[in-house]
Amino acid sequence: MKCPPFSYHRATDVADAVAALGAADGEGKILAGGQSLVPLLALRLARPAVLVDVNRVPGLDGLVVRDGVLHAGALVRHLHLAGQDHHPLAAEAARWIGHTAIRSRGTLAGSLAHADPSAELPAVLRACDGAVHVAGPGGTRRLGADELFVGALQSSLAETEMITGVELPVPDAWGFAEFARRHGDFAIVSVAAARFGDRLRVVVGGVAGVPHLVDPGDLATCDGGLSADRVAILAAAAADDVDPPSDLHGSAGYRRALTEQMTARALTQLAGHRTPEAA
Amino acid sequence: MTGDHRPASGTPVRRKEDARLLTGRGRYVSDLALPRMRHVAFVRSPLAHGRITGIDTDGALAVDGVTAVFTGEHPALASVALRALSALPGYVETDQPPLARDKVRFAGEAVAAVVADDRYLAEDGAEAVVVDYEPLTPTVCAWDAGITDPVHDEAPDNLLLSRTFTAGDVDDALAGAHVVVDRDLTTNRHGGNPIECRAGVARYEAADRRLTFWSGTQVPHLVRTQLAELLDLPEGNIRVIAPDVGGGFGVKAVLYPEDVALCLMAMATPGIPLKWVEDRVEHLLAATHARDHRYVLRAGFAADGELLAVRADVWCNVGAYSVYPWTAGIEPLMAGGLLTGPYKLAHYACTVRGVTTNTSPSGPYRGVARPATVFAMEALLDSGARALDMDPIALRRRNLILPADVPYRMPSRLVDDSGAYEACLDRAVAMFDLAGWRAEQGRRRKVGGRPLGIGVGIYNELTGLGRAASAGPRMPFRTGHDACTVRINPDGAVTVFSGVTSQGQGLETTMAQVVADALGVDYDAVDVRIGDTDSSLWGFGAFSSRQAVIGGGAAHLAGADVRAKALALAGALCEVDVSDLDLRAGQVHVRGQEKPVIALAEVAEVAYLRSDRLPEGFEPGLESTKFYDPIRGAFAAGVQIAALEFDPATGEIGILDWVCVEDAGRIVHPVIVAGQVAGSIAQGIGGAMYEHLVYDEDGNLSTGTLLDYLMPTAGEIPELRIGHVCTEGANPTHVRGVGEGGTLAPNAVVAGALLDALGVEVDDLPVTPARVWELVSP
Incomplete structure (x- = not known):
């Protein structure tokens, strides 16, 4: 080794x-x-x-909120993200990453570029419909979350490109739930849920090659209130919508069951968690 | 020094090794740097089973910094084989080459070794070695595989060992039983995984044919003996040094082919020390595994719960080679010998088999086989309790070996001298608040909440095996004794050369406590040297929870003997009858008098420096060497009981409370003992819930890194509540071993709690959330 x-x-x-x-x-x-x-x-x-x-490149470690969007530099460490209160969903998700030593070194852009479908921050980027800023030989471009992730450990970044910054819209309400074998492990299944106005986005990690955006059909809109029944219906819909693989840590059926459970937990949390107006 | 001597034993004195271990100043083999030292990387087989048709080393030799490449056919290695010997009838002896010859027998087996200026370059070279294989059909599972290509030609049925233990008449007893229960259980392959993986540095000086081998071994004297034979060197020319060792757990009680290859290569490159530090990928692939077993069981009970008979068929997957020097018998023989545990049983028939497969060899791992056998036995009792509609704890009580029964001859003919099981159980039940947890269980059943279950495991740990008890595997050596030398230096301080070894468990401290008390000096006046075959006379090392009993016994006897010599000299010097003298805190007193008559330091000065004052009939020097062998062993009783909750929706398992009560006999160091118990329970929980070495059907290890092989961390281990009972062992320090007991119960406890909570019997380990979910989902 x-x-x-x-x-x-x-x-x-x-x-x-x-x-x-x-x-x-x-x-x-x-x-x-x-x-x-x-x-x-x-x-x-x-x-x-x-x-x-790129660790010594200046100007890539800033965090600022403009017009309801968190703009984060590529070198923002997980520990920094976990400690800020502008984007509570990103903060909560970052707390689930590894252990302190890992969080103090690992970076937001690094996690997104690595594109591990079980990782927390790719799921958050997709749930928030965020984007990355990319610099390459031909100049800069902006890539939406839906375009960035291509497959397991595969992104649409060219080999000559680097992420310089990340846009994470701040949701009006949010929830995050994860099931892992041990504290700090990659998720078997994780769910990030975000509400922007009446639009609900639920993303499931660990069930496909990319963080999976649940297509809940007519249930995608949400008028602010989420009853327990509604949560259960959405959770069942999420479980129906995923087609997970089987591996050492769980069968497809188990991952589908966890998807339902984690979606319910995240949405229950979302119903009670609103981002403070101060953001 | 005060004249007021308080015993060091029984108190949590500061550990002697902590100043260096806790401040990053440990001296591990991994830290060792010698002039002209080179580094070794092994080329390992990617195939589970195949014939080697060619090895091309040219590419490796072309890598800048690579100085040599060795293969199994190299003249330095070609005639050497590790052959684990046993006189047991039916045992098939097989060879294990230091580097594979002709064929490979498991994925990860070392095929070639690259020597380079550093480990990076050695790995570059290892990548450039091209090995051609002709694949053979691998055997992975030990019990349901047809055999196409046997692992060893000597064993066409892949059976290296089989033995049947019988007592009474099982058929008859089962026919008369009120209920009969059947279980078919498998346990999960896992291993020791010490923080420091295997490591060695070998240096050969050709001028005087001396080999020094620094090794992270638990058994330096055994290694010396084996190397002498394998390397054809006089034993006195070999010095094995085990400095600080970062965990062992049995994995390092083995002499490995890599160790032997390293020494043989060092002999081929005289004057150039060779270093090999194993990485975690190699460790998971090729250090010994354990616990890959199947138990097909039938038990009969009388209507009142009396256990009447047990029939068992046991398969142990011993992997590709018979582990050197312990043999393929290590797990199967322990399984058959200890299966019935702390329970009285007259009718027993158990056939154990050691089956060779194309997987990494199985070897000793903390608890050897008994985490599996305790799981098996407790599963039978839990099934029996359900069939009889009896409380599982009451059923266990009905069958325990009691103080009135000891010495109790187990159906395997081992003799249990403990009888403390019920005392441990009583104390555990009281500490645990069984009534309180039963009430909570009932409350949750009524008003909702995660289902809660209570699991119990009762076990006997066979510790400190003397010559009679260690005779089982019939190897060409008996591990019943250790030696200890206690030397009073000219300044009156004490140096102890003990045959024990330490992998972090504080043996320097424990031996110093024993010697301080036996001799009559302060703990701080005693310094302990271990792990170097050139300084201590003999010790078999760390395994079978033997060192406190055997090494401690030798330390006590040597300390007491030096005390007698010192007092005799003091008596002659002071003209006082020796029977009136006492040695306390380094001062010689006439009994009953406060003021000392002479200091031990002055006695020592005379013994070494002032022969003009040496009375007639006294030799210079103050030293004694003693051996101790307990002949039999010291059985140690233990009970664990825990409350767990299960989330049927996710399978999540929560440990709410975990109590362990063990009988360690007289405790030498309370914190060390608690640490041994807690650490072994943590490893047991790892085996019960997390750790699993999984091979696919082609014999590839699927769990090759710690990303997939999950070990419990501090976050997964609950606060453990540990209690003690004390029945003194029949040995000089009245102790019983505690190194392994904690590992024995967690399988049984977790499986029992799941049954108690949700009514499902789990037949295969580990108990993971996914497994729980599968068992309870419709």
Whole structure:
């Protein structure tokens, strides 16, 4: 478990990082918090020729709310996200990530770029219909959550692109529930629920290659009140809507049952959790 | 020093090893750096079973920094094999090469070794070794597989060992039983997983043919003996040093092919120390596994709950090789010998089998087989209680071995000297507040809330096996004794050279306490040296919960003997009858007098430096070496009882309370004992609920990292409430072993609680949320 040889470039700014990725001819990889990449290197499952370290790039660790949207820099650490109160859903989800040591290093953009369908923040990005800002050799572009995630550990980012910032609209009400074998593990199933006005978005992690946006049909609108019956109907609809795989930690049927339970928990929480007006 | 000597034993003195271990100054093999040292990485088989048709090492040798590549056919290794010996009838002896020869028998078996300037380069080289295989059909499961290609030619049926234990007439007893219950149980393969994986540094000096092997081993003296034979060196030319070792749990009581390969390669590169530090992927793949068993059981009970008969068919998956030197018998023989546990039974028929498969070899792991057998036995009793409509605890009480029954000859003919089971059970039930939890269970059933169940496990831990009890596997050695040397230095302080070893469990402290009390000096005056075969005379090391009993016994005897020598010399120097003298806190007193007549330091000075004052008939020096062997063993009783809740919707399992009461005999260090009990329960909970090494049908390990192989963390282990009863062991320090007992009950407790809460019998472990959900979902 020692990584294969690579060269190392410490980027001074975004342009430098993008240039270094371009020079690597598709063999470059961004090193941010390293919480997923370094184990993959140690297992020799990732073999980049160049590691582009963006940790010293200035200006990527800010958090600010404008017009009901949290704008977060790519290097915002999970611990920072967990401690802010502008976006309570993102804060709650970040608290479920790993352990303190992991949260103090891991970054928001790193988690999104890694695109693990069991991870918390990709589910939150999709539940909030957020977007990422991307810099590449051709300039910058904005990618919506629905376009970013392509499959398990696959995003639509080009090998020469890096995420520079994240937009997370702040929901009017929210809920988050997760079931994992141990505290800090990747979820077997997680659910992020967000309400914007009368629009309800429920995203299930751990049941597909990407965070799964539940299509609840006519139930997608929500006038603010969520009765227990309504929660149960929505939870059952979510369970019907997923087609999860089976693996060591649970069968498809078990994941479907957990989807119903976690959706119910998240929506029950949502019914009682409103984002403070101060945001 | 005060004249007022208080015994060190029984008090939580500060641990001698903590100053270095808790401040990051431990001395582990992993920390060792020697001049000219090179690093080794092993090339491991990706196939579970296959013939090696070619190995191309050219690519590896071309990697910058790689200095050598060894294969099984290298002249330095080609004639060596590890062959675990036993005289048991029907045991099939097989060879395990240090690096695979001709064929590979499990995924992860070492096929070649690359030597390089550092471990990174060694791994680069290992990637560049090309091995060609011709696949053979693998056998993964030990009980439901047809055999296409046997694992070893010597055992065409894959059976390395089989033995039947019988007592009484089971058929007759079952025919007369009021109820008969059947269970078919399997337990989950898992392993020890110490924080520090395996590690070794081997250095060979050709000029005087001396080999030094620093090894994270639990058994340095045994390793020395085995290496001498395997390497064809005089035993005195080999020095094995086990410095600080970061956990063992039995996994490091094995001499591994990698260890032997490392030493053989070091002999082929004289003067160049070779270092191998195993990583976690290698550990999960190729360090010994354990507990992959099946139990097909039938038990008969009388109407009043008396257990009349047990019939058992047991299969233990022993993996690809007979683990050296313990043999493939280690788990099956323990399973058959201890299955009936703390219960009286006259009619018993149990056939155990050690079946070789294309999986990593099974070896000793804390509790050896008994977490499975306690699960099996308690499952029979829980099923029996339901069939008889009896309270499960009452049924257990009906059958326990009681103080009046001991010494009790178990149906396997082992002799139980404990009888403390009911005392442990009484105390556990009281501490646990059984009535309170039963009331809460009833309340939840009435008004709702997560179903709650109470699980119980009662067990006997066979500890400190002497020569009679350790004879079972009939290996060419008997592990009944240890030695200890106690030396009073010229300044009066004490150095102890003990044969015990420590993997974090505080043996330096425990031995110092025993010696301080036996000798009559302060705990702080005693320094303990362990783990170096050049300084201590002999010790079999850490396994079978043996060291407090056996190593402690030797320390006590040596300490008492030096005390007698020191007092004799003091008496002669002071012209006082030795029978009037007493040694307390390093001062020699005439009994009943406050003022000492001479300090031990002065006696020691005379013994070493002032032969002009040495009375006639006294030799210089103050030292004694003693062996101790308890002949039999010290059975240790234990009971665990816990309340768990289950969420039928998610399968989530919550542990609400967990009580353990054990009989450790006279306790030497209360905090160390509590730590042993708590740590072993935590490992037991890991096995019951989390840890599972899963192979797919091709023999690939599916749980190859700690992402998929789940170990419990502090977050998963509840606050454990630990109590004690004390029945003194028949040994010099009156102790009973406590190293393993905690692991024995959690399987039974968790499964029993699930049955009690939701009425479902779980037949296969671990009990995970997914499994609970499957069992209760329509």
